[in-house]
Amino acid sequence: MNLNNHLIPARERVQERSGGHLSVTISSKRRYIVLNVSDIKHRQSEQLSYVSFLFSVTKYEASVLLRHYKWNTTRLVDQWVHNEESVRNETGLFVVKSKISKENDVINCGICLEENLSVDEVMSATCDNHYYCKTCWRNYISTSINNNGPGCLSLRCPDPNCPAVVGQSIIRLVSRDDKQKYRNYLMRSYVEDKECLRWCPGQGCDRAIEFEHSGGTGGYDVECDCSHCFCWNCSEEPHRPVECKVVAKWVGKMRLEKEDFLCTNWIRTYTKPCPKCKRPIEKVSGCDNMICGVPCRHRFCWLCLNELRPDYRHTCNKNNAGKPKAEETQTNLTNQYYNKGWTQNNVLLQNAKRHLKISQNIKLPEPIRTQLEFVVEFWKLNVECRQVLKWSFVYGSMLLEDEDKKRQLLRSLQRKLEVGLECHYRCPVNGLSEELFIKGGTREAEFIKFREEITSYTTYNYGILELLVKALENGLCEPEPQPQLQPQSAANTKTSPRAFSVKKRWFSNCLFG
Structure with missing residues (x-):
């Protein structure tokens, strides 16, 4: 059984659909x-x-x-x-x-x-x-x-x-x-x-990475020979296309929330920020006339947080801090949306990495491993998509309040990639088996057809991924492109959902025995 004509690695594939509206090309040249x-x-x-x-x-x-x-x-x-x-x-x-x-x-x-x-x-x-x-x-x-x-x-x-x-x-x-x-x-x-060298931050690794500053737009994502992937510029995990300074701000925020969760809740409950320097202040007893500490020394009312004049003439029976403002509520909901998106994609990213490692470590004869290279490419693309999706939520959290068009464009591309990944992820390719090549006949034809469908989903998702990356690199300033690329199983075949589900179950049985 020879499937070489059907095995096109995702990182070297160029797919062109009718009309020539979309072309996806991937360069494998390393810059390090x-x-x-x-x-x-x-x-x-x-x-x-x-x-x-x-x-x-x-x-x-x-x-x-x-x-x-x-x-x-x-x-x-x-x-x-x-x-x-x-x-x-x-x-x-x-x-x-x-x-x-x-x-x-x-x-x-x-x-x-x-x-x-x-x-x-x-x-x-x-x-x-x-x-x-x-x-x-x-x-x-x-x-x-x-x-x-x-x-x-x-x-x-x-x-x-x-x-x-x-x-x-x-x-x-x-x-x-x-x-x-x-x-x-x-x-x-x-x-x-040296400016062009960095140590690999992988545990127990003593290798260094020399990066070529060629002025390209490929980012600083590198992979050491120890299989550890990281950003060469800031040593954090790969985060293309988000800038390193944005990642540093986000990582600091997440670390603070993780380490000081209880302390943060206590501060929010029992303190108020100084209107001038924003330092938290706790009121133990006494009147509502508050004076911030050195060097701020700002004088304000505890109830309304308005500044007090030197003559102390101020009457206030209103507590503005009792109910959150509508703007603050909307801001909190937006932050929760981006935090949730980042967390969910981080979990799915770790899951994809685990499956990729399994598919790479399965011991098979070299001819069979070559024929089944599409499984490794499947999970590599899944890892790459989840990586970009994860950090795209960080990018969205940094957008200003008046950048609604950019926010809508980002969410549209995110939803498209998430939908494609759902179909992508449901494909049961979590293992490999020689049985696929021992048994011929009808199973061989079904395998080839099913493999073409998986390849089509892979190509489609990579097209959406490229659109999302380019949009983020351009600052979400350009209008959203309309890709004509569609998954083969949905656009170019007449396979019914039931037949597709049956073939997936058959493929899973073959892979897991």
Whole structure:
């Protein structure tokens, strides 16, 4: 049984319906590279070797220069060629012009104040002016490595008025474990200081993602080799097409509501916000003349929240806080709508991810796995749709009150995608089985036909998804496009609902045995 002619991966499919009103094209080109620890060390070593050779300095001195310029070789070379002395002064990498000789009288340690030390017992940073014994140097470096973390990479002369950087010969005084920690901090600085690199936030993952800033509109969603997906720009979960600053505001709001639910209810019940600074104020006893705390010091009436004049002439028997205003009620209902939509799609997203993982981990012979690749594509699209739907509710919650047309357009596209996903989700493709390919005859023809219907739903939903994403990326400013794409099972076939349901039950029995 060969179904290759019927298996078109959703991410490479181009569907054109009659009339040519809608064309869906998907590019699989990635704008990022996943780097493991070996790749990072190799790149770092090459960059250090290049700068060391170009400037005739040691690799340690090259690392000092590169870290100061955030591992930007181009910028470093430009500044070095323009004014080498200025670069050395900024980095504390001074040229040692003189050395102490053995003929000098006594040398005293500037930390422990030990006297009569020989030349071999003391060392100095690149300043060549402040000498300390090797024991004090060792303790100074080791303490910084173990207590200051990455700060040990920027060690300077212990003299508070000296900006000279600590030399490599001094770093070698510490133990083997401290040297390894220092090398690890240096390696991590290559990722943490470069603008185009980020660590993967996945649990136990030590890979980094290099992102190509090409100015495209594809967003920052990336997937590490550990299968963890996240936004490269803010390290949150993928949220295209919602901006990172909107996500940060929403995540902060949800975290506050989750952690301080009881506290928030208490504040709403027993306090009122200051009309000026909005800080919550509790009235314990006394009259209704309230004064907010420092630095606000706003004076207002507890009942009506109006400002009180300095002469205290104010009479009020009205409690405006007794009943919520109509505008506040409508605002609360709107917020509840978006919160509910976000929560529901988040639950469905986790469910889709679970099914995707199951379909990817089922062990099957390679020929059968290739034939059934449409099941993985089915759940990949489901995950992508739920992801966009989830964050589209966040986008809607940030719309202004006078943006009703945008809100209506957004809700229209959301409903279309939700309806398509309901049909999409009801398809019983939660598992795989070799039985589909062992038994031929009528079942083979039914399977092919049913598979075409699933492919049609997949294509239709992806078309609606693209419309929703483009509308959000354009700020919901354009009129809603009218797609001509329709699911094959509903538009191009004469399959009755009962027959369609029977075929779904048959397919489910085949998949689950």
